[in-house]
Amino acid sequence: METEADAFYRELPKVELHAHLNGSISFATIEKLIARKPHLNIGHSMTAIQSGQRRTLEECFQVFKVIHQLVDSEEDILMVAKDVIKEFADDGVKYLELRSTPREEKNTGLTKKNYVETIIEAIHQCKKEGVDTEVRFLVAVDRRNGTEVAMETVKLAEEFMLSTSGLVVGLDLSGDPTVGHGKDLLPALEKAKHSGLKLALHMSEVPSQMEESDLLLNIPPHRIGHGTFLHPEMGGSQSLVDKVQKNNIPLELCLTSNVKGQTVPSYSQHHFPYWYQSGHPCVICTDDKGVFCTNLSLEYQRAASTFGLSHEAMWKLSQQAIDCSFAPDALKDQLKQRWTKLRPAVL
Numbered sequence: 001m002e003t004e005a006d007a008f009y010r011e012l013p014k015v016e017l018h019a020h021l022n023g024s025i026s027f028a029t030i031e032k033l034i035a036r037k038p039h040l041n042i043g044h045s046m047t048a049i050q051s052g053q054r055r056t057l058e059e060c061f062q063v064f065k066v067i068h069q070l071v072d073s074e075e076d077i078l079m080v081a082k083d084v085i086k087e088f089a090d091d092g093v094k095y096l097e098l099r100s101t102p103r104e105e106k107n108t109g110l111t112k113k114n115y116v117e118t119i120i121e122a123i124h125q126c127k128k129e130g131v132d133t134e135v136r137f138l139v140a141v142d143r144r145n146g147t148e149v150a151m152e153t154v155k156l157a158e159e160f161m162l163s164t165s166g167l168v169v170g171l172d173l174s175g176d177p178t179v180g181h182g183k184d185l186l187p188a189l190e191k192a193k194h195s196g197l198k199l200a201l202h203m204s205e206v207p208s209q210m211e212e213s214d215l216l217l218n219i220p221p222h223r224i225g226h227g228t229f230l231h232p233e234m235g236g237s238q239s240l241v242d243k244v245q246k247n248n249i250p251l252e253l254c255l256t257s258n259v260k261g262q263t264v265p266s267y268s269q270h271h272f273p274y275w276y277q278s279g280h281p282c283v284i285c286t287d288d289k290g291v292f293c294t295n296l297s298l299e300y301q302r303a304a305s306t307f308g309l310s311h312e313a314m315w316k317l318s319q320q321a322i323d324c325s326f327a328p329d330a331l332k333d334q335l336k337q338r339w340t341k342l343r344p345a346v347l
């Protein structure tokens with residue numbers, strides 16, 4: 001971590017709704033993974049984008065490939081998931097929705113089912129150890145893998161939704177936005193929604209995804225990841241904005257990720273205020289706290305300082321994020337009570 005957020009943002013109770021497991025691995029955990037696999041000759045500069053550095057989105061996706069080499073067994077996944085959950089908890093995150101793409105690895109015999117089971121096990125272990133955050137899981141579909149894999153992944157997510165008594169709450173669509181097309185994934189996404197999984201879909205992360213976004217918005221999903229190029233000022237259209245607003249679909253916004261991945265030229269040009277100022281539900285998230293060297297407190301602080309928002313406004317944002325989560329109503333009520341108790345004295 002390069003800098004630390006002010007105490008106010010660290011202590012603010014927060015909800016994290018957009019965190020990819022393998023993008024969220026901290027420096028300390030990467031060190032442990034490198035020590036387990038020295039023969040891979042992976043250095044830390046290959047797994048993280050430091051302060052002041054930028055990468056193209058394409059280069060970011062190369063970084064994930066490197067990290068995937070380091071995380072290829074049940075043992076690795078258990079360690080990584082537990083460390084990531086604890087780090088979010090240490091950063092004041094009281095409710096966390098983690099997402100990850102199930103992978104099979106021939107070398108270690110890892111199956112996609114083991115992959116998800118291991119993450120569920122990590123969530124259980126953290127709970128037993130008293131880690132102070134509620135964790136839910138979204139199974140991720142990597143768009144590059146096409147129709148069949150998407151359908152298999154949805155079936156896996158459905159099984160786990162039923163067998164984990166609600167720990168698996170939804171489905172994510174992610175991966176390199178320049179690869180594949182949403183129309184091929186539509187049947188799988190619709191099936192997932194029909195079976196009760198909530199949908200959090202990456203949408204318009206790069207320009208030229210307008211037609212796809214229009215298609216995906218017709219489902220409609222329960223949340224949108226990024227949505228950078230949805231609105232007219234970014235080359236999107238009013239009709240896309242209307243669909244998002246009509247269905248009141250919250251946006252998961254990840255400032256540092258977008259700036260470091262160069263889909264947004266600078267913090268001040270981020271699309272956060274476009275939506276926020278119209279009162280649309282916006283949730284500040286990290287995306288990949290390890291790769292982009294950030295944490296949720298820093299993201300809140302960055303949004304406040306860039307757009308001149310008060311502590312009170314940031315408090316409201318963190319509180320409103322509860323309603324954008326995929327938690328069941330009873331848990332949302334519990335979280336709201338916690339927020340009331342944890343309201344910072346300075347407000």
Ligand code: 6MZ
Nearest residue numbers: 020021022023064100101140142174175176
């Ligand atoms: C789209 C992203 C992403 O699933 O192995 N991922 N997809 N846009 C982004 N913006 C930067 N950041 C991460 O975590 C890594 C995977 O999450 C997705 C990609 O599919 C990446 O391979 P898991 O835990």
